[in-house]
Amino acid sequence: MNKQRKTYILLAAVIIIWSFVGFQFLGYLESDDEVLSEVAYTKFVPKKAKDKELYKVETHDRDPFLDKYNKPKKKIKYTPKKKKDPVIFPQIRYKGSINNNGKLLFIITINGAQKIVKLNQVVSDVEVVSGDNKEIKVKYKGEVKIFKK
Known part of the structure; x- marks a missing residue:
């Protein structure tokens, strides 16, 4: 084959390929909008x-580094402590004290009522x-509280 013949064959191949690409491109430009059919879901x-x-x-009881058997550790069970409800003291006010023949008496007000x-x-x-x-210690439902004058 001579050189001129190869050039014509290659030129024909290039023209065919470019025409194919051109038709594809023009086909996309001139295409109408496609109607999408509903899909059954x-x-x-x-x-x-x-x-x-x-x-x-x-677990394995043998320690591979010391070549000794380990005793299994006992599991410690955690039991949360029950919280006690806070004791609400009645309204208490310390007014003073009276010394009556060596006996000490205290004047206190409990919920507005004065008591000796x-x-x-x-x-x-x-x-x-x-x-x-100056102060008294008062016990109410197991709780102790100090009230000052």
């Missing part, structure tokens, strides 16, 4: 999941544990 039903296999990691109380005397669930001229 089906209800999605998920597949049932398979049960997973549970694996348990077993001796040591260890219980008045409406309030017990005076100890006291002096």
Whole structure:
């Protein structure tokens, strides 16, 4: 084959390829809008999941570095402590004290009612544990609180 013949064959191939590309391009430009048909949708039903296999990691009692057997540690169970409800004291005010023949009496106001109380005397669930001229210790439902004058 001579050189001129090869050139004509290659020129024909290039013209055929470019014409094919041109027709494709013009076909896209002149195409009408396609009417999309409605697609029938089906209800999605998920597949049932398979049960997973549970694996348990077993511990070995032998220490590979020391070549000794370890004793299994005891598990400590944590039990949370129950919180007690806070005791709400009645409205108590310490007014003062009276010394009556060596006995100390205390004047206190409990919920607006004024009382004269001796040591260890219980008045409406309030017990005076100890006291002096400046302050008293009062016990109410197991809780102790200090009231000052």
